[in-house]
Amino acid sequence: MRIAMVSEHASPMAALGGVDAGGQNVHVAALSAELAAAGHEVTVYTRRDDPTAPERVPLCPGVEVVHVPAGPTRSLPKDELVPFMPAFGRWLAQDWSSRGAPDVVHSHFWMSGLATLEATARVPVPVAHTYHALGSVKRRHQGAGDTSPPGRVLAEVDLGRRVDTVVATCTDEVSELRRLGVPDRHVRVVPCGVDMQQFTPLGPERPDRVPGRHRLLTIGRLVERKGVETAVEALAELPTAELLVAGGPTAEALDDDPEVRRLRDLATRLGVADRVRFLGAVDRAEMPALIRSADVVVATPWYEPFGIVPLEAAACGRPVVGSAVGGLLDTVRPEVTGLLVPPRDPAALTAALAGLLADPERCHRFGRAARRRAVTRYGWDRVAAATERAYEEIVHPVRLEEATA
Incomplete structure (x- = not known):
């Protein structure tokens, strides 16, 4: 198949450098590469935000990135x-008219969906859509702090009803879409994936462990909703543990970051400032060694559309204690690969972590089970194969009906 990926603000090129890549960048890059390895031709369309970037750039064999001129040629907040x-x-429609239309287009994030429907109104192509995050969930949890443009939720509902299929990343998203009125028949669940060769239990660990001290690790953007505050509060009741916080600005810019300052003030008030270390942005190539150096990876967001970090921890054979929200409800199996606790509940998090840290064998057992489960469910080869089946359902619906008759 000729596959068009539309990822308006999240370029797969950013995934190559690591520090600027978020979950959507990595997802689009890895999924495109795996589909190309399976014999498909993939073109990724992303907005041009650099006037010096060529229009078309090869990402890897079988994958080309196209920089679309839409708006100012500079970086802008996605909102x-x-x-x-x-x-x-x-x-997009002009490009497809001159170069030939793809067999299927897969839009990523709601604004990509808007652009895709604009294009397919002119050049009809079957459309699969992945939200990556839903505005209704963001509004519910962030309230006045939600910076999404007006009309996002209504636009997402309209998208869900108009595209040929929605590729949701977790079962919690399916429930949310059902509440919004998107028909179940439009929705297929295909999780995000993780690179099993890069993230592995085998290999070096970050060599800065303090003897006799347990290591807890959080990874992610430093915004309040990621719930790092809950981990800092739990640390006050875990005297043998330290907390490493990876993510946010570069190490040199940490002192100027308002969320870092807020969390440092909290750590000082709780008397744990000497056991909380802010690493800043960590290069993706260094992430496996960092994860392997941890006893437990902590992921306690208020909400999480999917959450790549729990998968990366699982692939590295480390247990996760996470919030019972969003994608973590699928990726963390309680008492098998880790533990789930209510979000924004430091007492529950403290109890879960204390029990794990006191039982190293249980930690190791969870970690081994996490790796096995990651390999069987979340390798990019499996994710790409499931995505391909979702495409086939809308590109060749008659053929599939005959095959299942």
Whole structure:
């Protein structure tokens, strides 16, 4: 198949450098590469935000990245990109008209969906859509702090009803879409994946462990909803543990980051400042060694559309104690690969961590089971195969009906 990926703000090129890559960047890059390895031709369309970038750039064999001229050729916050989506969509239609239409288009994030529907109104192509995050969930948890453009939720509902299939990343998302009125028949669940060769239990560990001290690790963007505060509060009742916080700005810029300052003030008030270390942005190549150096990976967001970190921890053979929200409800199996606790509940997190740290064999057992489960469910080869089946359902529906008759 000729597959078009539309990822308006999250370029797969950023995944190559690591520090600028979020979950969507990595997802689009890895999924595209795996589909190409399976014999498909993949073109990824992302917004041009650098005037010096070539229009078309090879990402890897079988995958080309196209920089679409839509809006200013500079980096912009994604919440400011909505007005440029019609132009993005018209450019896609022109490109497909001149170069040939793809067999299927897969849009990533709601604004990519808007651009894609603009394009397919002119050049009909079956559409699969992945939200990566839902505005209704963001609004529920962030309230006045939600910076999403007006109309996002209504646009997402409209998308879910108009595309040919929604590729949801977890079962919790399916429930949310059902509440919004998106028909179940439009939805297929295909999780995000993890690189099993990069993230592995075998290999070096970050060589800065303090003898006799347990290591807890959180990874992610430093924003309040990620729940690092809960981990800092739990640390006050875990005197044998330290907490490493990876993510946010570079190490040199940490002192100027408002969330770092807030968390440092909290750690000082709780008397644990000497046991909380902010690492700043960590290069993706260094992440496996960092994860392997931890006894437990802590992921306690208020909400999480999917959550790549628990998968990366599992692939490295480390147990996860996480919030019972979103994708973690699928990726963490309580009492098998880790533990789940209510979000924003430091007492519950303390109890879960204390029990694990006091029982190293249980930690190791969870870690081994996590690796096995990651390999059997979340390798990119399996994710790509499931995504391909979702494409086939909308590209060749008659053929599939005959095969299952």
